[in-house]
Amino acid sequence: MPKTLCGRGGIGRRARLRSVWLRPCEFKSRRPHLMYSGLTAMKKKSLAVVIVSNGPGELATWVRPVVEELYKINKSFCDNDKIDFILRLILVPCPNATGKEYTVANSWNKFELITKSNCFWKLLINPCSFAHWPKKGIVIFLGGDQFWSILLAKRLGYINITYAEWISRWPQWTDEIAAMNKKVKELIPKRHKNKCQVIGDLMADIKLNSEISLKNKEKKYLALLPGSKKAKLSIGIPFFLELADHIARKNQNINFIIPIAPTTNKSEYLFFQSDGNPIAKYYSSKIKTIKNIKDSCFDSVIETSNNTKIYLIKKNPCYEILKECDLAITTVGANTAELAAISLPMLVVLPTQHLNMMNAWDGIFGVIGKISFINRFLTFIFKSLYFKKKRFFAWPNIKAKKFIVPERIGNISPREIAKEVLFLIKNKNQLKSISDNLLKERGSKGAAEKLAYIIFNSLKKLS
Numbered sequence: 001m002p003k004t005l006c007g008r009g010g011i012g013r014r015a016r017l018r019s020v021w022l023r024p025c026e027f028k029s030r031r032p033h034l035m036y037s038g039l040t041a042m043k044k045k046s047l048a049v050v051i052v053s054n055g056p057g058e059l060a061t062w063v064r065p066v067v068e069e070l071y072k073i074n075k076s077f078c079d080n081d082k083i084d085f086i087l088r089l090i091l092v093p094c095p096n097a098t099g100k101e102y103t104v105a106n107s108w109n110k111f112e113l114i115t116k117s118n119c120f121w122k123l124l125i126n127p128c129s130f131a132h133w134p135k136k137g138i139v140i141f142l143g144g145d146q147f148w149s150i151l152l153a154k155r156l157g158y159i160n161i162t163y164a165e166w167i168s169r170w171p172q173w174t175d176e177i178a179a180m181n182k183k184v185k186e187l188i189p190k191r192h193k194n195k196c197q198v199i200g201d202l203m204a205d206i207k208l209n210s211e212i213s214l215k216n217k218e219k220k221y222l223a224l225l226p227g228s229k230k231a232k233l234s235i236g237i238p239f240f241l242e243l244a245d246h247i248a249r250k251n252q253n254i255n256f257i258i259p260i261a262p263t264t265n266k267s268e269y270l271f272f273q274s275d276g277n278p279i280a281k282y283y284s285s286k287i288k289t290i291k292n293i294k295d296s297c298f299d300s301v302i303e304t305s306n307n308t309k310i311y312l313i314k315k316n317p318c319y320e321i322l323k324e325c326d327l328a329i330t331t332v333g334a335n336t337a338e339l340a341a342i343s344l345p346m347l348v349v350l351p352t353q354h355l356n357m358m359n360a361w362d363g364i365f366g367v368i369g370k371i372s373f374i375n376r377f378l379t380f381i382f383k384s385l386y387f388k389k390k391r392f393f394a395w396p397n398i399k400a401k402k403f404i405v406p407e408r409i410g411n412i413s414p415r416e417i418a419k420e421v422l423f424l425i426k427n428k429n430q431l432k433s434i435s436d437n438l439l440k441e442r443g444s445k446g447a448a449e450k451l452a453y454i455i456f457n458s459l460k461k462l463s
Contacts, residue, residue: 047085047459048137052152054094054117056262057338058143059105060317062163062202063089066142067110069452083459086134088113090152092120092144100262120148124155136462138455146170159458163202163451166399171195176458178451180443199450201443203341206319214297214324220254220425222247223322223344224310225330228261230268232331235354237272238283239414241304243329245285246418248308254425256310257298257325259318266290266300266312279354283414297321327424327431329417336405337395341442345434347424348394348407349417396438404437 049070053063067087074082089111091101102116113131115123127133137158141149146162150173153160159175162168164184168177171192178199179185185196214221224244226236244256260266273280273287286305290312293300298311313321319342322328328339328346339346392398394405408417424430 046134046136047083047462048088048134048156048158049085049455049459050088050090050137050139050152050156050158052090052092052139052141052149053143054092054101055143055334056101056104057317057334059101061206061319061341062142063105064108065202065205065448066140066451066455067108069448070455071110073449073452073456083456083463085137085459086112088115088131090115090120090123091117092148093117094144124152127156138458138462140451140455146174150174159462161451161454161458163199164196165202168192168196176454178447178454180447197450197454198443199454200445200447201341202447202451203338204442204445205448206342214255214321218253220251220327221325222254222256222421222425223325223328223330224256224258225328225335225339226258227331227333228263228335230272232333233264233268233272234277234279235351236331237269238277238280238285239349239351240329241273241285241287241310242283243414243418243421244308244310245304245306246415247421248306250418250422251425256308257313257321258302258310259313259316259322260299262316269302282354327421329421332393334395340396340405340438343435343438343442345424345431345438346394346405347417347421348405349412350393350407350409351412352409353411396441400437400441404441405434 051063051067053059070087087110089105091105091114094117102114105111105114115130119130123130133156135157137156139149139153139156139158139160141160141162146164146169149162150160150170152158153175154173160173161176161178162170162174163178163180165180167184168174168179168188171177171188174192174195177185177188177192177196179188179196180199180201182198185193185198188196224240226240227233240258247254248256270287270290271277273285275281284305285308287302288305288307289303291301291303293311297313299314300312302310302312304310315321317338319338322339322344323342325344328344330336330339330346330348332348332350336346336348392401392403393407393409396404397407406420408420
């Protein structure tokens with residue numbers, strides 16, 4: 001019987017079902033590879049380096065430095081010692097993703113293949129429909145859920161390397177673990193510790209633009225992070241506008257900055273401070289104007305009804321500007337981890353008086369929260385049980401298991417938060433103490449180079 005090929009009309013249904021979990025290099029496809037815009041046809045090389053990641057923060061601070069170091073190391077060797085490999089980026093589903101990750105990564109011109117997050121399951125089921133996959137390779141976790149990289153590595157028959165910032169969740173299925181610090185290694189079961197190397201903190205290798213400077217002798221800079229999704233913005237925008245007004249009344253030497261998340265825009269800011277947002281009625285501050293700015297590191301400026309100016313930045317991530325701030329006021333979420341990475345002192349706020357607005361929440365709570373009696377029931381559960389039992393909400397506090405940054409959770413008002421902000425701004429020693437404690441929880445520099453060498457040495461073993 002002649003050989004049949006997978007693809008349209010090539011084999012029967014039963015054979016296709018049997019082949020779906022074969023290693024992709026074990027069968028071929030007559031169908032042209034599904035390539036994405038801007039990508040050239042790929043050469044069949046002997047080794048593959050596959051990076052799994054998700055959001056813009058991970059791409060900028062984890063993926064790009066490691067990729068650059070990997071190319072730098074390979075380039076430093078003579079031709080006979082160089083390794084011929086293909087580099088691919090697999091974006092995985094993530095609730096914090098912006099949808100712009102593909103465009104950002106594609107602009108670097110570093111990858112021969114980039115797959116979007118909504119294609120992950122198709123890729124997992126039938127990798128050959130996307131590209132030819134070498135028999136040997138490495139899958140590296142640099143963002144998202146660690147399980148996705150392990151699953152993909154098993155599917156492709158490749159070895160798996162996990163960068164563990166806080167914890168290695170699946171050490172029994174991981175071939176090598178690159179840990180941020182000793183605490184991460186200590187959490188790994190004894191029988192798997194030999195897989196782990198402490199390499200340091202990828203976020204510590206962030207290259208900041210030294211030309212940007214906001215500092216002057218008179219002004220203080222306060223970063224406001226009201227959130228990136230509608231659920232948080234519906235509370236955050238009216239709350240933070242009023243907070244800024246209260247602070248500005250007491251101290252005219254403070255400039256306010258909001259880094260606009262890629263998932264939102266100025267139109268949403270205008271909506272959430274309007275009558276269209278039911279939470280806005282509890283706050284008096286409004287947006288009077290939003291104007292664009294030219295020849296500035298800021299993109300536009302909000303002027304509130306009380307003439308307070310708040311500068312907006314579209315660049316994401318904008319660590320260079322945030323690093324220049326004296327303090328950040330932020331909601332709970334992944335942004336607390338990013339602020340911790342640059343050791344920026346922060347005050348974390350979560351007004352729980354608006355929990356009855358759970359129809360604005362994300363995920364399953366947002367769906368079932370639209371039903372009024374369930375909304376009231378969930379509000380009661382959260383207020384009476386969850387918030388009483390949960391001790392920490394900010395990522396730095398959760399990971400350190402102690403209060404490193406102050407958290408204000410409960411029926412809080414912009415006025416009382418403003419008082420605390422003004423107190424912190426005046427106390428440089430306290431701000432420095434918070435910054436130093438954040439720094440202690442992070443790892444050392446040089447992690448990108450060390451991880452690149454782990455990848456390179458693994459490739460040499462495979463070649």
